[in-house]
Amino acid sequence: MPGRVTRPERDRAGAQPDRPAADATADAWMDTLPQAVLLTEGGLVTRVNAAATRLWGVTQERAAGRPVLEVVRRHTLETLMERGGELELEVGGRTLRCTATHHGVNASLIVEDVTEHRRREAELREATAVLSHEFRTPVAALRGVLEALEYDMPADLAQNFVRQGLQETERLARLVEDLAVGFRPTRARTLPISETFARAERLLTPELTARGSTLRFGQDHLVRADPDKLLQVLLNLIENALKYGPAGQPVEVRTTERGTWVEVAVLDHGAPLHDTESLFRAHTRGQAATGQGSGMGLYIVRSIVHGWGGQAWAERQGDVNAFCFTLPGVSGLG
Structure with a gap:
């Protein structure tokens, strides 16, 4: 009958809009992925998702129909897509894990940021x-x-x-x-540094007694720090001073205000230090070190100090060795 649509015709007519809708759904799904995805056919790019656009700075409109190298701008990735496989790249301080696969003339590249x-x-x-x-x-x-x-x-x-x-x-x-x-988590608060000095002295009393040494602390200052991490730094430096300084000699902890920072120096009467910068590297020990040790102590100190934005170093000051660090100060006590 005129105007009547048969079932096959109706099915075909209803099927026409389904494909674009499916493509749009696939595109939307790909754009939600955190990984950068690049698809090719016959060596030419057919699709880049939103993460790939952010990574390479090339939109879908500009990427479509171009050779892979023009989009990724790295021969390493072009070669990876040709042969397939996986590799890691260091790009701009980020670590990227890149995986390429082949399906006939079609290929895909997935790039994931694994820096964290x-x-x-x-x-x-x-x-x-x-x-x-x-x-x-x-x-x-x-x-x-x-x-x-x-x-x-x-x-x-x-x-x-x-x-x-x-x-x-x-x-x-x-x-x-x-x-x-x-x-x-860091639990920074404002505190008088003398509070941490007192804690350190209590904990180190057995070692001080065994070595016949004493501790002398400098002027008090208000500082902004995590009390536990500050204590960990002080204990490490004072224990080193007791270990490498001569028995019976006092260990002095000197404090100095440096603008908005407070400098703390742990002084010992040990032998002069050489190549002080290397002492703060991981798995490095001084020439006078004896016994077993992994050489991580000062590396840990510097890592903690850098965490609150300070600096840590060692130097010779007259006839003493000074292991120093800085931490945020709060002007005025009380």
Whole structure:
């Protein structure tokens, strides 16, 4: 009958708008992906999604129909698309994982920013190194105490070993708490630096007594810092001064106001230092270092100080070594 549409004709008529709608849905879906996606056919670009536009600065309209190299502007990626596979690139301080696949004349390139993932991996490696560095000394001391206590000895000597073991156990307990500092959010507040000095002195009393040394602290200042991280820096530097300075000599912690910053210097009477900058690199130890150690202590100090925007360094000042760092100050006490 005139004007009547048969079922096949109606199906075909209804199918016409479905394809563009499906393409639009696919385009919208691709544009939501965080990865940059580039599709080609016969070596020419057919599609780039929104993330790819942001990465390479080329819109879909400009990219369509162009050779791959004109869009990605890197022969490395052009070659990757030709052969397929996966590689990582360092571009502008970012780490990009690039994956290319082939399906006949069609090919695809997916680029994912894995910078944050690699940063977390680096933090995990650093945390492992910190654990190795911080726990090695007290664990070795405890092993020595327990081995000694296996043998018969006078009661007073055995009691002395027990005291040493208890001191090392207390140190391990403090290290467990300190190591958690790096994994907690920064809790900066305004505080008098003398508050942290007092905490450090209490914790270091056994070592000071054993070395016959004393601590002298400089002028008080109001500072802005995470108290736990500031304590961790001070403990590390003062313990180094006790370890490498001559027994019986005082360790001085000097403070100086430098504009809006407060400079803290831990001074010891040890042998003159050489190549002080290298001391702050990971897995580096000074020439006078003895015994076991991973060389991570000063690297940890600098990492923490850089975290609050300060600087950390070492220098020779007259007849003493000075290990210095800066932290934000708050003018005036009270």
